[in-house]
Amino acid sequence: xxATLNQEKLKSFIRDIPDFPKKGILFKDITPxxxxxxxxxxxxxxxxxxxxxxxxxxxxxxxxxGFIFAAAVAYELKAGFIPVRKKGKLPSVTERISYQLxxxxxxxxxxxxxxxxxxxxxxxxxxxxxxxxxxxxxxLVKKMGGIVAGIGFLxxxxxxxxxxxxxxxxxxxxxxx
Ligand code: AMP
Numbered sequence: 503x504x505a506t507l508n509q510e511k512l513k514s515f516i517r518d519i520p521d522f523p524k525k526g527i528l529f530k531d532i533t534p535x536x537x538x539x540x541x542x543x544x545x546x547x548x549x550x551x552x553x554x555x556x557x558x559x560x561x562x563x564x565x566x567x568g569f570i571f572a573a574a575v576a577y578e579l580k581a582g583f584i585p586v587r588k589k590g591k592l593p594s595v596t597e598r599i600s601y602q603l604x605x606x607x608x609x610x611x612x613x614x615x616x617x618x619x620x621x622x623x624x625x626x627x628x629x630x631x632x633x634x635x636x637x638x639x640x641x642l643v644k645k646m647g648g649i650v651a652g653i654g655f656l657x658x659x660x661x662x663x664x665x666x667x668x669x670x671x672x673x674x675x676x677x678x679x
Contacts, residue, residue: 505547506540512548513677515541516657530657530679532567532628545676546571549626549654550578552674556651558624560584560617564610564639565591571656572626581624584616586639597646601638610635612642619647629657630675633664640671 515535522529535541549571560582563572569585576583589598589609596611617623623643627636640650650671658664658675665673 505544505551507544509548509676512541512545513679516677516679530629530659532656535656536570545656546574546578548676549656549674550575553624553652553654554579556624557622558651559622561624561626562586562612562639562643564625564627564635567628568626571628571654575624575626575654579624584612584623586610586612586642597642599638599642599645601634603634604632608635610638610642612639612646614646617643617646617648621648622651623648624651625653627655629659630655630662630664630668630673631659632662633667636664636673637667640668 515538517531517534519529519531535545558579558581561572561576562584563569565587573583589611592611592613595614597614598609598611600607600609625639630636636653643650653668653671653673655675656677658678660678
């Protein structure tokens with residue numbers, strides 16, 4: 503099925519929640535878009551279409567909202583799905599990377615045997631903010647021998663200049679604020 507809504511219309515399904523999860527953060531809530539069958543379908547179709555010629559073998563999804571889109575895009579592209587999770591959630595042996603947050607540090611993990619040398623990967627997350635998360639995952643999969651063939655987001659907060667941390671990857675976002 504093809505995408506039926508335009509990107510401007512898609513944008514109207516993103517809801518602003520002030521002061522969540524803490525004071526001063528304007529949270530972009532994607533749940534209205536997920537709830538609308540046409541909007542959800544369009545978002546997945548547009549993301550998949552953008553990377554349909556990239557020779558992607560596996561889609562890497564970042565916990566937890568990233569999983570929703572990464573798994574659906576992987577299904578559309580007839581690719582596999584590889585989860586990147588917060589520390590301590592994956593059951594087998596992992597590779598991990600720690601990266602700086604605005605306050606403090608976070609650690610992400612991926613199964614050590616999930617990526618083969620030269621494997622073409624598409625990285626999908628719900629939202630690009632400062633770019634710290636996506637850039638950490640790029641470093642992680644490159645270290646394991648994977649090739650980042652594309653990076654896709656539903657939403658980009660362009661004023662945070664996250665794409666500066668992803669130079670050389672040309673990240674694609676469906677909706678920009
Ligand atoms: P960053 O590493 O700063 O690019 O942050 C990206 C991650 O944090 C994404 O996985 C988002 O789910 C989440 N995130 C950061 N800022 C926001 C925001 N304003 N609204 C919703 N999610 C956000």
